[in-house]
Every structure is written in C-alpha cells, then in structure tokens.
Amino acid sequence: MTTTLGKWIETIKIGWSTHTAYRLNFFLQIIGPALVFFFVKYNLWSSIYGGDPNTVIGGYDFNSMINYHVWTLIVGLLAQGHMGVNMAMDIRYGRISAYLIYPINFWEYHSASFIAFELLQLMISLLTIGIIYSLGLVALPSFFQFMGAIGFCFVVSCFWFSIQYISGMLAFWLEETWMIRIMFGIISAFLSGAILPLELYPEWLVQSLEYSPFPYMTYYPVKIFMGENVNILKGLLIVVAWTSLTGFIASRLWKKGLKMYTAAGM
C-alpha cells in the first residue's frame, strides 16, 4: 500500500516537473488562451451593454454577466485545461513499450500526470480568483458553496480527462487525433455555456441538453460559484454517469488497441 502510494506521489512529482519545465510554454498554452477568451468576452459584453448598468439581457445585467464570465474563466482553468496530447504521442511513436518496464502502467502514469496538472491549475485558479476579487470584478460565494464548486469542477475535470483519454486511445487507429480533441473542445465550449450563458440559448436547445454532459461542464459549476441555487446532486449524478461511461469506453479501447499494437523500433 505504502509502495503504491509512493509510486503515485513520485509520478505526480514528475508530472509537476514536466508541466512546469517550460513555464512560458505552459503559460501560452494553458493560461493564455483562457485569459484572452475572457478579455474578448469582457470587451464584447462591455460594448453590448454600452455602459448602461440598467440594461438586462437574458436575466443578466452587466455586472452579473461579467461575474458569469469571470467564473467561466476559473471553471475553464480548473475543469477543462488538461490536454491528452502525450497519450496519443506515446501510442503513435511506440513509446508505450517503455511502460512494460516501468513500475507504473500507462493509465496510472497519465492519471498521475493529470493529478499534477490539476494541482497546478488549482493553485493558478486560486491566485486568479484572489487577483480578480481584489479588483472588485467578482463577489465570492459562501465557503461551502466555494468548496462545493471546486469539488464539482474536479469531477468535471475527471470527465474531461476521460474524454482526452479516449481521444488518446484512438491513436491506435488514427494517424492524427488532435482534431477529435479540438472538435470536442469547440462543441463543449458552445454547448456548455462557456461562450454565452445558457439563458441566451433557445429553450428547445437547452432542454435537449439536459441529460447530456455539456451544461454541467461550465454552466452548472459557474452557477454554484455565483452562489445560485442549482440541483448539485442531479448535476453530479449526470457527470459521474458520463464519466463512468467514457471511462468504460476508454478501457475497452485500450484493450482492443493493445491487441493490434506493434511497437515502433522493436
């Protein structure tokens, strides 16, 4: 038990070092896009509201709209930042052979790397919240709601990781898998409320998404951060169900893919 835990801790440390080795790269790849996305939305909504604090669009006045997008930035960092590009590279370049002699398997290695990434993102998010709060751009919810939202984001990040894992596994069959990751990113950004609050979407579209994972990836955790009453249990159940399903699919893909795997250079 102690040995297993030690292996995980050491691998998480390696993952941390890998993520922080090229700091500029990490900033430009992970944090930069989230900040630019927020910057564009801030300017866009400032232009739409035109400085009128009384204008209400879809139930949002200017401050609550900016509040919504600030928390979208945080949820994006916490729950949807991880990229599974290394998994696909490991498979494509035949590097999974090396895991045969590692004391930790492919799944454990990448999961530990994901945990390291999440710890790093948690630190960055807390720092960002601190800066944004001190600028007066956002109001903090109660401690329990805040912790609940962080926990919800972690569950969503597990779902996100399982999707990244599936896209990585597809490298057994496809030459390139980046387009699947990008495609899922585009669809989820659009349908999860990361670009616009779901109140601005047509009613039929919002209703049809109720049992899909999308509203729970951004809109729900943002609403928890904003201190609004949402059905957390229902959201959690749906995300956990989707994570279990995608985890099962990833495991099946791994088994099938491994059977047809030929190690490059062996």
Add this chain to the structure above:
Amino acid sequence: MSFKQYKEVYSQFLAASISEETSFRANFILLIFLDLFFYASTIFTADFIYDHVSTIGPWGRDQLLFFISFMLVVDSIHMATVSTNFWLLGDNLKNGNLDFTFLKPISSIFIVFFRYIRPTAFLSFFVALGLMIFYGLKLNLPAISWSIIPILIVLASILKMLIEFCISTLMFWTTEGIGINFLRMQFQQLSRWPFFVYSPLPRRILMFIIPVLLIGSAPVSFIYSIQTWNLMAYLVIAIIVFYFLLKFLWKQAAIRYESASS
C-alpha cells in the same frame, strides 16, 4: 529563382499534400467536420446574441454575420495554405530538419511556411464563401462592393499570414514551439470580432502595433462605407511594414539557428 520555378515547386507541394492527406480518409473527413463545427458555433454564437439585442456597436445582425463569414473565408484560405506549417516549424527546429531548408537554392521562408497545404480546407472555403455570399445578399451589397471583395480577401489573407509568420519566427528564440503557436491562435481569436467591441487602448494596440484587428475590420468597414478608406490604407501600410519586419526577423533567426542534428 524565377516566379515560374516557384509556381512549379508549389504545384509539387500541392500534389504531395493532396496525396498525403487523402491517404488517411478518416482524418480527411474529421478535418471537414472540425471546420463545419467551428463555423456553426461561430455563426450561432453571434446569432443567439442578436436574439436578445438589436445591435452590437453600430452593426446589426446581418452586418456582423457578414463580417464573421468574411473572417471565416480568410481563415479557410489561411488553413488551406499555411496553417499546418506553423506546427511543423517547431518540430523541425528541434530535430534539425531546417539544415536542409537553409541549404536549398530557394527562399527558406517559402519552404518553411508553404510546404504543407491542407486540401480539406479548400472544401471548407466553399462553405465559408457560401455563408459570406448569403449574408452579403441579405445586406443588398451593391455590385461595386461584390467586385472588390476578392481583392479585400487577398489583402486580408496576406496581412494575416505576414503577422503570423513574424510571430512564428519567435520559435527560433524559444525552446518549445507549441506556446508560440498558441500565442498565434490567441491573436486569431482577437481578430474574429470587429474593432469597435474593444476598449480604446487595446483597440489601438491591436490596430497599429500588432494589427490583427485590421484583417477583418478594415475590409468589411470599407465594404459598408467608403469613408473608412483610412482603415484600408492602414492595412496596406501594415502589409508593407510586416513584410520588411519578417525579412529582418528571418535574417536574425537564421543567424541564431543552431542545428540540432549536427
């Protein structure tokens, strides 16, 4: 080398790229879907906003959707002709493949940025073009506007390429190329909304220092009102400035380049 020889080399690049891309059919189809999803999410985002507001800045729904589809046309040209090469530059710098590029009797900028072409994006180009024509017709654009649109698309594409070539050249100074590519994509993100949505300071920076806002805003504003000719003049000046900046940066980059393979 003469223009004719460059044309022959480019046709060989194109033939090789078509052959390579069509040999992986699943990738080919996925790339088309990727573009279509991107177009749909971009158009619907603006459309949903206009369900709740009548104007954004001075523009109504069809004016903004025409701007967005104009940018999609420019994006698709960019995707088809140069986008793949930005990602390969980072790899080539790390594994020393540029040694051969610098030795060839042809412009190294040409080989580095025009070697790989993405034929699927030519298909997406027609979808984007269809959208632009659809929204242009809704705006009842006059014949003179339609006649200058091709020239404006070419100018916008040239500026977009030159800015991104300059940004990508920074990879010679960084160890990893991925971060620079993400930086480049963030500038694309900024350029996808018209200049008037930005507050004065970022607007000035993004129009006159790193002029990504001129790519779409200058031509489309010019189509709507000839009185905004000054924006088009800035666009032409930006093309000239960034052409010389690229030449300068590339020269410095070549001096700095250390072969990873030797």
